[in-house]
Amino acid sequence: MNESFARFISQFKSRLFDLFHNESNINELSLERGLPQEMWKGIMDLKPLSVAVPTEFDGRGVKVEECLSILSAASYESLPLSLTFGINIALFLEPMARYGDEELKKVVFKRFIEEQAMGGLMITEPDYGSDALNMRTEYTQVADGYTLKGQKHWQGLTGMADFWIVAARKKLEGGDLARDVEFFVTDNGKAEQKIVVEKYFNNPGLYMIPYGLNNIDVTVPTNQKLILQSTGLKMMLDILHRSRLQFPGMGMGFIQRMLDESLKHCQNRKVGANPLTALDSVQYQLSRIQSSYTLTSGMCAKSTSISGVEFDLSGKGLEANSMKALVTDMMQEAAQICVQLAGSSGYKIEHIGGRGIMDSRPFQIFEGSNEMLYTQIAEIVLKHMRKSKETNFNKFLVQFEQTKLVADRFSKTLDFDLVADTLAQRQMVLIGQIVARLVCLQYVNEMVDKGFRQDLYDNCCKHMEMDVKRITSDLSSRNNAVPIVEYQEGSNWIDFI
The missing domain is CATH 1.10.540.10 (Acyl-CoA dehydrogenase/oxidase, N-terminal domain)
Known part of the structure; x- marks a missing residue:
């Protein structure tokens, strides 16, 4: 090596x-x-x-x-x-x-x-998705190790991985489970540690990766319990944050491929005497993918400096959630644009864009749905605002360490007060979307100082300014529409002609 x-x-x-x-x-x-x-x-x-x-x-x-x-x-x-x-x-x-x-x-x-x-991680359970702290998989200490019992599902590499890290809670004497979570390594090559696949799922994308429902009834030796450095909860946050900080790596190549394929197609495809790239709308769409390429480049550079295994990342929720949520949203948008620009040929499962729509879609869901992560970003920022006794969003962002280098660009748009108690969750999601964009744009700004292309950064800023204006408009509209569950009566259109 x-x-x-x-x-x-x-x-x-x-x-x-x-x-x-x-x-x-x-x-x-x-x-x-x-x-x-x-x-x-x-x-x-x-x-x-x-x-x-x-x-x-x-x-x-x-x-x-x-x-x-x-x-x-x-x-x-x-x-x-x-x-x-x-x-x-x-x-x-x-x-x-x-x-x-x-x-x-x-x-x-x-x-x-x-x-x-190969190896993977088992946290998610059938009845407890993002509510991981209420998982029911339990462990009991025995003479020479630990027994683990429970069910896990939607683990990538189900039935394929040789090793698993399994999250479980300690079974107490009264039958209840301890609050904290701990982690154990299992070896599928040993009969007493083999995790049985009950069934495989028919996932509509990511065909290469098997997913399914796993039954756990195993015994592992003492040294196959991961060593706590503080609490199991902090270990879980450290693991998940480090993983989210590596999403830009997966997004980088994918978005660049969408960009390269789209540029190639639009340069070669003629409309009359001119290529597609001569059309203003096409230029806009191509520049959207390129903006995502630029932002993801900044994320990769930042992740390199903060996410090494020597660091405790349990407190890096803002950075991890911003990168994971934004890059996965951009991956899906890039695939959608690639298909749109390709026209009918894009609507084939063998087309890289058409396939990319289905393959990138679950990235917005697993390891924390993006709505949940954007909400958590907003909660982190509002907590900092309360500590600093600042209610004006812009005044806070221009002095906040993670956004201060770029916040001035958005000063007019974000010059309004935020009061946490008056915000609905849908508004919290929007605040998180704004903050994630500023946080990640600052990563690119830091690269420009080291020689990254100014023209790519400038174009990226134009798109982020447009995005923030649009999201702020949604934020101020305060849409409070809720679903009407019993909607059928009086809503059949044919009764009104």
């Missing part, structure tokens, strides 16, 4: 292209569940997951920039492949590197480097 990363990533990109375009057809592969075993072997022989293994275990050293680069290179060719790597890296290997027992690390990392093993 002493090979230079530039050479490593170059060979990885080249080999992926050959595998997906020359030796096989990615368009056909994308319509099948899973990948052929020889295809997986061709990919894993490149040791892409070595980027998330410490050097003392023959890995490349868990450097964030290398992890993000692998995710980006993979998502340029295949978003499901990138998510497969993302699950392994952010939800298994990095938690193992930070919290795993030293003897356990030797065994697990050796399997990843030498045997192409």
Whole structure:
């Protein structure tokens, strides 16, 4: 693993292209569940997951920039492949590197480097999705370890991963479960630790990745419990925030692919004597994707500096939620624009844009739905505003560390007061959307000082200013419409002609 990363990533990109375009057809592969075993072997022989293994275990050293680069290179060719790597890296290997027992690390990392093993994380349960603190999976300490019992679902790599990190709550003497959450590593290669798949789900996108319902009734030895550094809740936040801070890596390659495909099509497609790029509306749509490319570049740069395994990220909710929610919204928008610009050819499942719509859609839902994350962003900001005794949104943002470099651009639009007690949740979501844009735009601003292209930044600012004006308009309209559940009576149109 002493090979230079530039050479490593170059060979990885080249080999992926050959595998997906020359030796096989990615368009056909994308319509099948899973990948052929020889295809997986061709990919894993490149040791892409070595980027998330410490050097003392023959890995490349868990450097964030290398992890993000692998995710980006993979998502340029295949978003499901990138998510497969993302699950392994952010939800298994990095938690193992930070919290795993030293003897356990030797065994697990050796399997990843030498045997192409895979791992994932189990938190979500059938009756407790985002309400993770009320999960019912329980653990009991026994003489030589722990027994775990419960159900988990919608775990990426269901039935495919060799190792799992499983979240559970301690069963107390009275039968109740402890408030805190703890984490255990299971090895599917051992009968007493094997997690049984009850059924697989027919997910409409991300065909490469199996999802399903898992039944857990296992016993693991003592050293397969992750080592707490404070509380289980903080460990869970640290794991989830670190994962969300790596979403820009998956988004980077995907958005760049949408941009490259759209530019290529619009430059080559003629309307009369001119290419599509001569049309003003097309220029606007292309610049939207390019703006997303710019913002995601800033996110990747920032994530590299703050999300290493040496850091406790349990308190990085603003940064993590802003990146995850905004980049996944931009991924979906980029795919929609790519399809729109491609016309009828985009409406094919083998088209990269058409496929990208379905593959990127769940990114806005899993690891915290974006509405929930935007709400949490707003709550964080309002808490800071109360502490600083400032009610004016603009005055707060121009002195807030995470937005002060760019907030002046939005001073006229955001010059209004915010009173937390008067805000409905739908308004909190809008506030979160505004803040996320300013937070991530500041990441690009910081790159410009280091030589990043000024013209890309300037165009990005134009789109963010437009977005913030639109969202602020929605915020001030105070729409309080609610669904009418028993709506059928008196609403059949044919009765009124």
